[in-house]
Amino acid sequence: MPSRSCSNLLDLAESSSDYTDPTRLHSPRLPRVMTLSNVLSDDSLESPPSSPSLTRRIIVSHRLPLRVSPPVPPSRLPSFSLDPDSISILLLSGLPEKAPVLHVGTFPLFVSPDLQEEIAELLLSRFNCVPVFVPPETHSLFYHSFCKRHLWPLLHSQLPLAVSGSGPTPFPTNLWRAYVSANKLFADKVLEITNPEDDLVWIHDYHLMALPTFLRRRSPRIKLGFFLHSPFPSSEIFKTLPSREDLLRALLNADLVGFHTFDYARHFLSCCSRLLGLDYASKRGHLAIEYYGRTVTVKILPTGIHVGRLHSNAESSETKSKVSELVDRYYGKIVLLGIDDMDVLKGIGLKFLAMERLLEDHPSLRDKVVFVQIANPARSQGTDIQHVQDQTHSLATRINARFGYEAIVLIDGPVPTLEKAAYYAVAECCVVNCIRDGLNLVPYKYTACRQWSPALESKPKKSVIVVSEFIGCSPSLSGAIRVNPWNVDDVAEALNLAITMPESEKQLRHDKHYKYVSSHDIAYWARSFDQDLQRACKDHYLKRCWGIGFGLSFKVVALGPNFRKLSVEHISSAYRRTSSRLILLDYDGTMMPQTSISKTPSDEVISVLNSLCADPKNVVFVVSGRGKDSLSKWFASCDKLGISAEHGYFTRE
Numbered sequence: 328m329p330s331r332s333c334s335n336l337l338d339l340a341e342s343s344s345d346y347t348d349p350t351r352l353h354s355p356r357l358p359r360v361m362t363l364s365n366v367l368s369d370d371s372l373e374s375p376p377s378s379p380s381l382t383r384r385i386i387v388s389h390r391l392p393l394r395v396s397p398p399v400p401p402s403r404l405p406s407f408s409l410d411p412d413s414i415s416i417l418l419l420s421g422l423p424e425k426a427p428v429l430h431v432g433t434f435p436l437f438v439s440p441d442l443q444e445e446i447a448e449l450l451l452s453r454f455n456c457v458p459v460f461v462p463p464e465t466h467s468l469f470y471h472s473f474c475k476r477h478l479w480p481l482l483h484s485q486l487p488l489a490v491s492g493s494g495p496t497p498f499p500t501n502l503w504r505a506y507v508s509a510n511k512l513f514a515d516k517v518l519e520i521t522n523p524e525d526d527l528v529w530i531h532d533y534h535l536m537a538l539p540t541f542l543r544r545r546s547p548r549i550k551l552g553f554f555l556h557s558p559f560p561s562s563e564i565f566k567t568l569p570s571r572e573d574l575l576r577a578l579l580n581a582d583l584v585g586f587h588t589f590d591y592a593r594h595f596l597s598c599c600s601r602l603l604g605l606d607y608a609s610k611r612g613h614l615a616i617e618y619y620g621r622t623v624t625v626k627i628l629p630t631g632i633h634v635g636r637l638h639s640n641a642e643s644s645e646t647k648s649k650v651s652e653l654v655d656r657y658y659g660k661i662v663l664l665g666i667d668d669m670d671v672l673k674g675i676g677l678k679f680l681a682m683e684r685l686l687e688d689h690p691s692l693r694d695k696v697v698f699v700q701i702a703n704p705a706r707s708q709g710t711d712i713q714h715v716q717d718q719t720h721s722l723a724t725r726i727n728a729r730f731g732y733e734a735i736v737l738i739d740g741p742v743p744t745l746e747k748a749a750y751y752a753v754a755e756c757c758v759v760n761c762i763r764d765g766l767n768l769v770p771y772k773y774t775a776c777r778q779w780s781p782a783l784e785s786k787p788k789k790s791v792i793v794v795s796e797f798i799g800c801s802p803s804l805s806g807a808i809r810v811n812p813w814n815v816d817d818v819a820e821a822l823n824l825a826i827t828m829p830e831s832e833k834q835l836r837h838d839k840h841y842k843y844v845s846s847h848d849i850a851y852w853a854r855s856f857d858q859d860l861q862r863a864c865k866d867h868y869l870k871r872c873w874g875i876g877f878g879l880s881f882k883v884v885a886l887g888p889n890f891r892k893l894s895v896e897h898i899s900s901a902y903r904r905t906s907s908r909l910i911l912l913d914y915d916g917t918m919m920p921q922t923s924i925s926k927t928p929s930d931e932v933i934s935v936l937n938s939l940c941a942d943p944k945n946v947v948f949v950v951s952g953r954g955k956d957s958l959s960k961w962f963a964s965c966d967k968l969g970i971s972a973e974h975g976y977f978t979r980e
């Protein structure tokens with residue numbers, strides 16, 4: 328399939344409307360279609376970007392890195408504090424120390440419009456946070472309904488459109504509209520605070536996949552990175568989404584698109600190829616898609632943990648005292664641990680079934696092994712979540728009753744981070760059995776907590792991880808026991824292996840993982856992404872940009888500074904002045920419209936060719952990838968026309 332990335336250049340050249348620089352900070356409303364505009368002034372073509380270490384970074388994510396509690400009268404305002412454990416804060420460790428940073432996002436509390444300005448000022452001055460106020464009804468449709476019930480399952484390879492019980496249901500366009508509206512509100516806020524000439528904008532995750540289009544539309548040279556924290560499914564799944572092209576085009580409006588794994592990037596590239604006809608190439612170690620003259624870099628870059636933060640968690644007195652409590656409680660027992668959000672995709676029930684099979688197959692382990700499962704509160708609502716919660720509880724109860732002891736300890740609810748650190752520290756093995764997950768940092772946190780575990784203080788460090796092959800971190804954990812979570816026997820055997828393997832092997836596996844986790848930490852991830860974003864945008868100021876397309880199909884055509892629109896006057900005067908001319912003509916898309924069903928040249932084409940060939944000053948060739956037989960048949964009546972068929976493999980002079 329031919330690349331369609333430049334097919335609209337002709338339409339572009341047809342138009343001649345012009346308007347002034349839309350890269351200004353507070354642009355007034357721009358027309359929905361920008362047909363042709365010289366976006367860059369010649370002055371700006373010459374000005375290089377400012378120093379990267381002082382460049383401002385704008386971090387955009389659904390939620391601001393804040394902890395929020397409702398107002399306590401007489402105060403009218405909620406109380407806010409920075410959440411030091413949120414990814415948006417942890418990633419700052421990888422950005423240049425002096426670079427100013429602004430965070431853009433929502434917070435999970437409704438505030439009446441008359442308080443919004445006051446809150447915005449407070450958040451900006453105290454936390455460098457810029458709130459986006461999405462009306463509650465829109466937010467609920469955007470987040471709970473579209474993101475969590477449609478996009479999230481789809482990105483995790485589940486088909487929400489077909490699982491309603493009563494058969495496939497139509498795509499809910501009102502929910503899609505809410506998603507687009509929320510993304511537009513984010514765009515308004517980002518554009519209000521961004522200086523597109525200098526700032527680097529980094530958008531996070533699937534909630535904001537449409538955002539790059541709205542930003543690019545209003546600011547064609549904005550420097551835009553997007554990182555998808557969730558998986559990207561195969562094209563067979565992705566293409567069930569009616570707004571699939573819009574979302575792909577939106578991601579292509581970023582300069583850099585990051586994924587956790589090679590598979591997710593591969594799926595994205597194949598969607599671009601199958602749905603948009605775009606090819607990709609490997610350029611200096613990066614994957615790149617040429618999209619209307621812009622190069623979109625695709626990067627595979629799994630995130631990591633903040634090792635220092637986990638170290639201080641392990642050293643805290645709260646963790647230490649919880650560790651000694653747990654050591655006493657589980658004295659003489661082997662603790663297997665799972666920590667997951669309560670979610671359909673986490674495979675908690677499958678883990679319990681594997682634990683049951685383990686105790687069935689290895690009676691000697693009864694009373695000796697306990698599986699502690701912490702289930703964080705669900706992040707979405709719905710009957711499926713309720714079902715999974717009920718099923719989890721009833722499985723645990725049944726299995727415990729069957730073996731006559733608390734083989735499964737289910738802690739269903741919020742557990743403080745330092746307490747979780749203690750559970751990680753005492754667990755002999757950590758089990759992550761999701762049927763699908765973007766990366767999943769649990770095995771990394773476990774490895775770090777075991778490294779400084781007060782329970783292993785003077786002993787050699789050891790840990791074992793059982794990990795589903797369907798989660799992003801699986802390829803990076805070379806010492807883990809990989810399982811297919813659907814195969815209960817396989818998981819049970821992996822648990823048995825984890826318990827019974829020699830101590831020296833547990834140490835070896837731990838060392839391998841700790842080495843990886845401590846070198847590929849969150850700072851490494853953020854630094855690499857940030858540097859790649861700068862690299863991806865370094866030629867922005869050299870390019871001339873034109874915006875084309877409606878709404879979410881908007882894209883920017885970028886051309887080098889020497890690229891000029893061909894002028895008919897220029898060509899005809901040159902034609903008249905020249906006494907010897909070589910004319911090379913492409914066939915498809917030039918003599919024949921791309922969309923034409925009949926591929927045979929029209930009488931008009933034949934007549935134009937014959938009059939060109941009749942001039943003795945002209946040598947005329949058709950150059951095409953098409954076969955020699957069809958070309959010579961079609962142009963049989965043009966006996967002075969040269970044909971270069973099959974990309975030049977056959978030539979008729």
Ligand SMILES: O=P(O)(O)OC[C@H]1O[C@H](O[C@H]2O[C@H](CO)[C@@H](O)[C@H](O)[C@H]2O)[C@H](O)[C@@H](O)[C@@H]1O
Nearest residue numbers: 474475556557630668706764765766767768799
């Ligand atoms: O539930 P949401 O509010 O929609 O947020 C989605 C999830 O975001 C975080 O997980 C994602 O990022 C992690 C780090 O890159 C990655 O390991 C995980 O696979 C992604 O899903 C957050 O940790 C989850 O609790 C959220 O559900």
Ligand SMILES: O=c1ccn([C@@H]2O[C@H](COP(=O)(O)OP(=O)(O)O)[C@@H](O)[C@H]2O)c(=O)[nH]1
Nearest residue numbers: 412414417631632633636637640743744747
């Ligand atoms: O991307 C991340 C997310 C979390 N953490 C650290 O891991 C610990 C526990 O993480 P989280 O906030 O997810 O808390 P939990 O859900 O485990 O209570 C905290 O100290 C975080 O600073 C991290 O290093 N990288």
